[in-house]
Amino acid sequence: MFNLLSRRLLGVLQLTRMALVFTAIADSFCTLVLLGHRGKVADPDLVLTPARYLTIAAMSVGLYGFGMSLNDIIDRRRDRQIAAHRPLPSGRVGVVTAHVICALLMLLALGAGAFYWTLSGYWQSFVFVGIAEALIWFYDVAGKYLVAVGLLTLGAIRFFHAIVAAPSIPVLWHPLLLFNHVVILSAVAYSWEQKRPQLSRTHMGVIAAGLILVDGMAIISLGTWRGQGDVVAALRSDPSMEWTNGLLLPIAAVVVFILVGALIRRRTPGLRDAGQKLMLYGLLWLIVYDGCFVSVYAHWVDGLLMLLFLPAAWLSVQLMRWWSKIVSLSQRPAFKRVRT
Numbered sequence: 001m002f003n004l005l006s007r008r009l010l011g012v013l014q015l016t017r018m019a020l021v022f023t024a025i026a027d028s029f030c031t032l033v034l035l036g037h038r039g040k041v042a043d044p045d046l047v048l049t050p051a052r053y054l055t056i057a058a059m060s061v062g063l064y065g066f067g068m069s070l071n072d073i074i075d076r077r078r079d080r081q082i083a084a085h086r087p088l089p090s091g092r093v094g095v096v097t098a099h100v101i102c103a104l105l106m107l108l109a110l111g112a113g114a115f116y117w118t119l120s121g122y123w124q125s126f127v128f129v130g131i132a133e134a135l136i137w138f139y140d141v142a143g144k145y146l147v148a149v150g151l152l153t154l155g156a157i158r159f160f161h162a163i164v165a166a167p168s169i170p171v172l173w174h175p176l177l178l179f180n181h182v183v184i185l186s187a188v189a190y191s192w193e194q195k196r197p198q199l200s201r202t203h204m205g206v207i208a209a210g211l212i213l214v215d216g217m218a219i220i221s222l223g224t225w226r227g228q229g230d231v232v233a234a235l236r237s238d239p240s241m242e243w244t245n246g247l248l249l250p251i252a253a254v255v256v257f258i259l260v261g262a263l264i265r266r267r268t269p270g271l272r273d274a275g276q277k278l279m280l281y282g283l284l285w286l287i288v289y290d291g292c293f294v295s296v297y298a299h300w301v302d303g304l305l306m307l308l309f310l311p312a313a314w315l316s317v318q319l320m321r322w323w324s325k326i327v328s329l330s331q332r333p334a335f336k337r338v339r340t
Contacts, residue, residue: 007092008092008093010092010320010323010324011087011090011092011093012087012093012097012101013320014086014087014092014320014324015068015069015072015086015087015088015093015098015101016064016065016068016069016101016105017064017065017068018061018064018065018316019313019316019317019319019320020064020280020283020284020313020316020317021060021061021064021065022287022309022312022313022316023283023284023286023287023309023313024060024061024063024064024161025056025057025060025061025309026286026287026290026306026309027060027158027161027162027178027286027290028056028057028059028060028161028162028164028165029053029056029057029165029290029306029309030162030174030290030291030293030294030306031162031163031164031165031166031170031174031175032047032048032052032053032056032165032166033048033294033297033298033302033306034166034170034171034174034293034294034297034298035047035165035166035168035170036048036298037297037298037299038170038171038239038240038297038298047120049119051119052116052119052120052165055112055115055116055119056112056116056164056165058108058109058111058112059108059109059112059113059116059129059164060161061105061108062105062106062107062108062109062110062111062112063105063109063129063132063133063136063161065101065105066102066105066106066108066109066133066136067136067139067140067157069098069101069102069105070102070136070137070140071140071144072086072087072088072098073088073095073098073099073102074140074141076088076089076095076098106133109129109132109133110126110129110130110133112129113125113126113128113129113130113164114126116164116165122166122167122168124167125164125165125167128160128161128163128164128167129164131160132157132160132161132164135153135156135157135160136157138153139153139154139157147190147197147199147203148202148203148204148206148207148210149206151183151186151187151190151207152183152206152207152210152211152214154182154183154186155178155179155180155181155182155183155186155214156179156214158175158178158179158182158286159175159176159178159179159214162174162175162178163175169222169240170239170240170297171240171293171297172218172219172222172240172241173240173241173247173250173293174289174290174293175218176215176218177250177254177289178286178289179214179215180211180215181254181257181282181285181286181289182282182286183207183210183211184207184211185278185279185282185283186279187199187204187207188261188275188278189275189276189278189279189282190275191275192265192271192272192274192275192278193271193272193275193276194271194272194275219241222240222241244296246295246296246297247296249292249295249296250289250292250293250296252292253285253288253289253292257281257282257285257288260281260285261278261281261282264277264278264281265278280317284310284313284314287306287307287309287310287313288307288310290306290309291303291304291306291307291310294306
């Protein structure tokens with residue numbers, strides 16, 4: 001009985017990829033902290049409340065799990081051929097169960113977004129949750145087959161998810177860095193894993209143009225939103241865009257990750273294995289960026305606390321791997337009759 005429950009629970013956690021949900025929670029927590037210390041609020045304590053943290057965490061869990069489970073539901077037929085060990089093709093999670101879990105997670109994100117609206121007064125938060133879910137639908141249904149468009153969509157999902165906690169965007173560089181990191185990381189991992197269709201020069205050109213376009217539109221639109229007709233004036237006077245020497249810290253984190261990626265490529269024998277490892281480390285590195293921004297715009301102690309999500313996520317990944325091995329060893333071996 002216990003073994004059965006263990007396998008079922010493991011299947012659900014693998015379906016929703018909950019081991020890495022800490023990266024999403026850290027992103028939204030970072031934005032909330034930036035709002036409390038950088039936004040136009042009278043008292044940070046009125047912003048950084050347990051209710052807001054819990055609501056934002058629920059929203060992150062819902063969005064992340066919804067996207068991952070929907071992806072496996074759509075890919076279940078293909079996974080029977082190339083990834084039969086996954087929860088759906090292996091039968092550890094039923095198709096109906098997967099649909100129910102996916103729907104509940106989608107509703108959890110929407111419900112948390114609506115509740116956060118009542119807590120903060122930001123109706124835009126609920127809208128951004130809806131936009132993130134729409135982008136998830138688009139990516140899983142069509143975007144991932146369009147290569148460059150799909151990779152840009154992944155970055156956009158992370159961008160909108162990050163700003164749900166603070167639609168006023170107290171520090172624009174934070175969600176923009178997450179957007180650019182996810183797009184470039186996904187593109188490199190896609191190439192290393194030798195996925196089909198191959199990443200061509202045309203795809204790379206579209207990705208580069210998309211990054212420039214989105215970055216420019218974000219800066220221009222935010223400046224216009226806040227009444228700055230001149231973009232240059234907005235960059236100089238808007239608190240969310242102004243340069244501070246503290247930004248050298250997240251820039252240094254970018255440089256360090258480039259070195260980490262080069263080290264992964266050099267020390268990992270197989271190109272596909274290197275791509276998978278790069279993707280894992282790259283997602284975990286988002287937490288490092290969150291810690292850097294909190295250290296710069298809030299307090300270095302808060303930044304260190306934010307970094308605690310990093311070992312939590314890493315241990316969750318390792319626990320899932322160990323759990324999977326233990327469950328596989330506890331199952332009865334399947335024997336097939338040899339035809340003569």
